[in-house]
Structure formats: C-alpha cells, structure tokens
Amino acid sequence: xxxxxxxxxxxxxRRLLTLSEGDRMDSIGKLAAEFSTGRGTIQSALKLLxxxxxxxxxxLGKRGYxxxxxxxxxxxxxxxxxxxxxxxxxxxxxxxxxxxxxxxxTFQQSDIPLILAMLRGSKNxxxxxxxxxxxxxxxxxxxxxxxxxxxxxxxxxxxGPGSNIEGHVLIMAENNDEDEITDxxxxxxxxSSNDHMRLTLQECEGKSVQFVEMSYGQSLQKLLAGEIDxxxxxxxxxxxxxxxxxxxxxxxxxxxxxxxxxxxVLVVRSDSGGLQDLISQIIDPQKVVDTQRKVIAREIQPxx
Numbered sequence: 001x002x003x004x005x006x007x008x009x010x011x012x013x014r015r016l017l018t019l020s021e022g023d024r025m026d027s028i029g030k031l032a033a034e035f036s037t038g039r040g041t042i043q044s045a046l047k048l049l050x051x052x053x054x055x056x057x058x059x060l061g062k063r064g065y066x067x068x069x070x071x072x073x074x075x076x077x078x079x080x081x082x083x084x085x086x087x088x089x090x091x092x093x094x095x096x097x098x099x100x101x102x103x104x105x106t107f108q109q110s111d112i113p114l115i116l117a118m119l120r121g122s123k124n125x126x127x128x129x130x131x132x133x134x135x136x137x138x139x140x141x142x143x144x145x146x147x148x149x150x151x152x153x154x155x156x157x158x159x160g161p162g163s164n165i166e167g168h169v170l171i172m173a174e175n176n177d178e179d180e181i182t183d184x185x186x187x188x189x190x191x192s193s194n195d196h197m198r199l200t201l202q203e204c205e206g207k208s209v210q211f212v213e214m215s216y217g218q219s220l221q222k223l224l225a226g227e228i229d230x231x232x233x234x235x236x237x238x239x240x241x242x243x244x245x246x247x248x249x250x251x252x253x254x255x256x257x258x259x260x261x262x263x264x265v266l267v268v269r270s271d272s273g274g275l276q277d278l279i280s281q282i283i284d285p286q287k288v289v290d291t292q293r294k295v296i297a298r299e300i301q302p303x304x
Contacts, residue, residue, distance in 0.1 A: 121192025
C-alpha cells in the first residue's frame with residue numbers, strides 16, 4: 001500500500017476495527033473531511049479493502065454504507081497492526097503495577113496484542129510517542145498540563161485522581177536535624193521526569209542547595225549511601241516502613257500541583273486518526289482503575 005489511497009486504506013481499516021457487522025459507516029464526504037483527503041481517495045481506499053476481503057458493504061446513499069460483513073483478521077492485516085505499543089512508567093510501585101495489569105487485561109479481551117514498554121522519565125515517554133515508536137503513553141496530569149499546548153499530542157482520557165501515585169513526600173537521612181530542605185544540602189533530582197524536577201525545584205525554592213542528578217529509582221540507594229541528603233519520593237513506593245536510617249516528611253510546598261501529579265492520563269499523537277478510536281474502544285479507564293485497586297489491595301497478582 002504505497003500509493004495515496006493505500007495509505008488512507010490503512011487508516012480506514014483501523015477506523016473500521018471499531019465497528020461491527022450491522023453498523024453504519026460515515027458518509028464518504030465525512031470520511032474525506034476526517035482524513036483530510038478527497039472523496040475519490042476515500043472511495044478508492046474503501047474499494048481496496050472490499051476487493052481484498054476485509055469487508056462487504058451496502059450503499060445507503062448519502063447516509064453512508066451499511067456493513068454486511070467484517071473479517072477481523074484481514075482487517076487487522078490491512079490496518080498494519082500486529083500490536084498496539086504503549087509506554088508507561090517503570091512499575092516500581094503497586095500503583096504502576098496495577099495500571100499495567102489493568103491495561104494488559106483489557107487487551108486480552110481484544111484481537112490486538114499489547115506491547116507495554118516501561119520507560120523511566122516522562123520526557124523520554126513523550127519523545128518516544130512523538131517519534132512514532134509507540135502508539136500511546138501514560139503520564140501524570142501534571143506533566144500533561146505542561147505540554148498540552150503541543151498540537152502534536154492529544155489527551156485521550158484520564159484515569160482519575162490517585163491513579164498515578166498516592167502522593168509525594170520528602171525523604172531525608174534520620175541523622176539530619178532538619179525537617180525540611182535547608183541551605184547547603186545535596187538534593188537528588190531526576191531531570192528526565194517533568195514531575196520530579198518540578199516538585200523538587202519547588203521544594204528547594206529560595207534555598208542554596210547542590211542538585212545531584214540521578215535516576216529516580218536510585219533515590220533510596222543514594223540516601224543510604226550518604227551521596228545525597230534529601231529528595232522527593234513517591235509516598236506509596238514502599239515507604240510505609242522506611243529504613244530506620246531515613247525519615248519521611250510532608251512536602252512544605254504542597255498545593256494543587258500535587259493533586260494533578262496523582263492522576264494518570266493516556267496521551268496519543270493528534271494525527272493517529274482511527275487508532276485513537278480503536279484504543280478508546282479497547283481501553284475502559286474505569287475497568288483499568290478497578291483492576292489497579294485490586295492489585296494495590298493485593299486481591300490479585302499483578303501481570304506486567
């Protein structure tokens with residue numbers, strides 16, 4: 001499918017995967033407007049799919065087409081979808097393990113496999129999506145609020161407050177006499193994470209500190225090794241019983257940004273067309289969150 005209508009046929013096939021036998025397709029004119037092409041191109045793309053056995057249709061005139069038959073296996077082939085690829089945070093906490101489990105379970109009920117990559121740092125995930133190496137990403141609403149002006153990206157849906165993390169806290173060495181970040185401290189920061197960098201800078205505002213670049217997952221290790229004095233951390237990531245040499249403190253600069261940080265959202269490329277409809281049909285955010293809660297409560301084992 002190297003010609004123009006062949007490319008449109010791929011997008012059209014992805015759109016048709018969201019329909020069933022007996023459904024009505026949109027009119028040629030509406031599809032042409034949606035795919036930013038001419039009516040003739042849409043008609044040629046549809047004829048290509050019909051000729052290759054992906055579906056049978058009956059014309060309803062200006063009302064569009066009635067789908068008499070769909071062959072899902074052929075349609076998947078013409079849609080060039082061997083799998084849908086997503087990228088989410090590394091599953092270091094039960095929150096992320098639960099999200100991964102919920103996403104995997106929803107795709108198990110469809111004909112399309114899910115490849116779920118776990119990628120550290122929201123900046124890396126956004127780049128992964130924009131470069132076409134995945135079909136969707138999971139980030140926090142706080143990160144989305146910082147990039148939502150990018151017309152290349154679209155928020156498809158949110159999973160609700162508390163679906164990303166439980167909240168953030170400050171962790172410090174127990175032998176430190178201070179209960180907040182003070183001048184001269186070495187503070188761990190992961191600049192690949194929009195949220196961690198933003199919250200850390202906010203907590204250190206007005207303080208003369210030394211920032212130590214690190215991977216978020218190295219936080220406890222670097223604190224215990226004495227390489228940093230403090231850092232911001234996920235309250236739900238195994239800190240209900242912190243090591244005796246560490247203390248867990250509330251953030252001083254707690255505000256609405258922290259609320260936005262607790263919610264996970266799913267983001268796609270704006271130009272992904274029919275793939276957005278397909279992802280929306282497969283993923284039920286409420287079912288994903290229900291599964292996540294069961295994983296957090298240890299009622300079911302995580303699958304990721």
